[in-house]
Amino acid sequence: MKNRWRILENKIFVRWLSISAILTMVLLLMFFLTLLVSSWPAIKANGFSFLWSKNWDPVNSHFGMLPFLIGTLITSFLALLISAPFSIAAALFLGEFYPKGVIPNIFRNVIDLLAAIPSVVYGFWGLYTIAPLISHLQQKMHLQASGLGIFTASIVLSIMLIPYSVSLIRQVISMTPTPLKEAAYALGSTRREVITKVIIPSNISGISAGFLLSLGRALGETMAVTILIGNAPELPHSIFSPSYTMASVIANEFTEAVDEIHTGSLIEIGLLLFVVTTIINLIGRLIIKRAIA
Amino acid sequence: MTPFDTRGLKRRRFKDKIFTSIVWGLTFSCLLVVFIILFYIFKKGIGSINWALFTQGPKPVGELGGGISNAIVGSLMVVVVAALFAIPMGVSVGIYLADNRGKKWAERVAIAVDVLQGIPSIVIGIVIYIWIVKPVGSFSSLSGSVALAIMMLPPIIKNTEETLVLIPNTLKEASLGLGASYFKTTMKILLPTGIGGIFGGCIIGIARITGEVAPLLFTAFGNPAMVKSIFKPVDTVPKVIFAYASSPYDDWRRIAWGGSLILVVFIILLNAIIKLFERKWKVQF
Known part of the structure; x- marks a missing residue:
């Protein structure tokens, strides 16, 4: 009797493990289907011009997401561009210059602290430190000085990306085969030459993947950007203009949207975010796995 | 003419020094940013920490x-x-x-x-x-x-x-x-x-x-x-x-x-x- 129970118990357990694993995959599929089904009325109503129409007008039920698309892309790429030199330098410092020891370990933990600060706190902090600085700058350039806009959001976003890209790139860099480096040193190369001519070229795909994954994170970042970007649903004139991102328009309008097409259009934006970040993650993980395996 | 032309070597060493200091500089500015942010949050937040923050709910606008x-x-x-x-x-x-x-x-x-x-x-x-x-x-x-x-x-x-x-x-x-x-x-x-x-x-x-x-x-x-x-x-x-x-x-x-x-x-x-x-x-x- 007891034996029978033990066999049954074991069977249930093994079955449950497989079910839980399959559920994770099903979850992802369900996400996609839910977003697709819920936004279907809007997809039909909006047509393809949704992607390039620049007019977002819920009152007249006309929806075009170009301002959000442009806002998201500029903000994310600018943030990536600002953070890139810092991330590469810190990754080199921790992965190549000083891979072991107490001090680099402390450095790594300190940089990881950046990941511990919640997005909304970054936004709040940026609102009271970066935004006044930018507003000051705008005044000097005789622009409208609100301090809120693409540039402000990008600066704060770039800080948020640093811990993420540093840890990815550091892993990639530290996987460089030692004989390769030693060969370069033995030929009389300086450290700069080893880094710029051996380490970076031989890891270029892994480093790009690190930035790609950071980009995926930047695209979906919501709270900090919503607080700082100025929320203006129009095409930006310069990097100082207020703008709007895909994630922040969802955050701001989703609970207020009443008619089906408006809600559906917001879900359609969510679907697009989902698809883009999924593709970015698939490609990025694939390259990273190959680079550090 | 000396048997070795040391000018190229010196220039490469110099470039290496510049590169190293840039890496140090950028890494330290990352650390600096961490401290600036944490310090700012701490400075702004510490004055608001009181017993009421933990024990009371929000008051109506104006109070x-x-x-x-x-x-x-x-x-x-x-x-x-x-x-x-x-x-x-x-x-x-x-x-x-x-x-x-x-x-x-x-x-x-x-x-x-x-x-x-x-x-x-x-x-x-x-x-x-x-x-x-x-x-x-x-x-x-x-x-x-x-x-x-x-x-x-x-x-x-x-x-x-x-x-x-x-x-x-x-x-x-x-x-x-x-x-x-x-x-x-x-x-x-x-x-x-x-x-x-x-x-x-x-x-x-x-x-x-x-x-x-x-x-x-x-x-x-x-x-x-x-x-x-x-x-x-x-x-x-x-x-x-x-x-x-x-x-x-x-x-x-x-x-x-x-x-x-x-x-x-x-x-x-x-x-x-x-x-x-x-x-x-x-x-x-």
Whole structure:
């Protein structure tokens, strides 16, 4: 009797493990289907011009997401561009210059602290430190000085990306085969030459993947950007203009949207975010796995 | 002419020095930014920390004082319920992945976990809104917990898998050889041996979701009253910070800074616990 129970118990357990694993995959599929089904009325109503129409007008039920698309892309790429030199330098410092020891370990933990600060706190902090600085700058350039806009959001976003890209790139860099480096040193190369001519070229795909994954994170970042970007649903004139991102328009309008097409259009934006970040993650993980395996 | 032309060498050495100092400079500015941000949050927040912040709810507009006790309770409630959902599920998937390494399905599941980790949190909020809030007809703390549970899964799964893979097969074989079932071996040998790493993964998950607002905007929503039911909308600390951050009232902003400090200190403490666990309980053979 007891034996029978033990066999049954074991069977249930093994079955449950497989079910839980399959559920994770099903979850992802369900996400996609839910977003697709819920936004279907809007997809039909909006047509393809949704992607390039620049007019977002819920009152007249006309929806075009170009301002959000442009806002998201500029903000994310600018943030990536600002953070890139810092991330590469810190990754080199921790992965190549000083891979072991107490001090680099402390450095790594300190940089990881950046990941511990919640997005909304970054936004709040940026609102009271970066935004006044930018507003000051705008005044000097005789622009409208609100301090809120693409540039402000990008600066704060770039800080948020640093811990993420540093840890990815550091892993990639530290996987460089030692004989390769030693060969370069033995030929009389300086450290700069080893880094710029051996380490970076031989890891270029892994480093790009690190930035790609950071980009995926930047695209979906919501709270900090919503607080700082100025929320203006129009095409930006310069990097100082207020703008709007895909994630922040969802955050701001989703609970207020009443008619089906408006809600559906917001879900359609969510679907697009989902698809883009999924593709970015698939490609990025694939390259990273190959680079550090 | 000297036998060696040292000018080229000098120039290369000089370039190397410049390069090294740039790397140092940029790395140090990263560290500086960390300290600037933390110092600013601390400076702004420390003045707002008082007893009322923890014990009182929000006051009506115009009245000074009040606190975020409802949001602190709400945050704890949402996060604890999320952890109750996510930990059993995440550990199960982790065990599955560790035991089926290299098999086709396990690889697919691992990719799914990676993709899940990269989904923007706001999208998770939308989906849970469609799944739970819309059919039920009201925002609820429970729906927020479900959204956060999904965000918690990837770190738990990954840490469980990575920890269990480190445990030597001999240990497992000894247990199976004594006649213990696979279930008993997992429960009594593998999980207790890897408890440090698994627990670490759970804490990483909790640290990841405690500061989240985006998935809660359309699920837990917000509620100025003290709530004790998981079926009602509820305020959370990050949500209050978001609501108060750009408000015109000084007193609300003061409360938001207090909330930010509490949140950041809490998450940093969690991170410290993780580091401690990593050092003390790491699987080593």
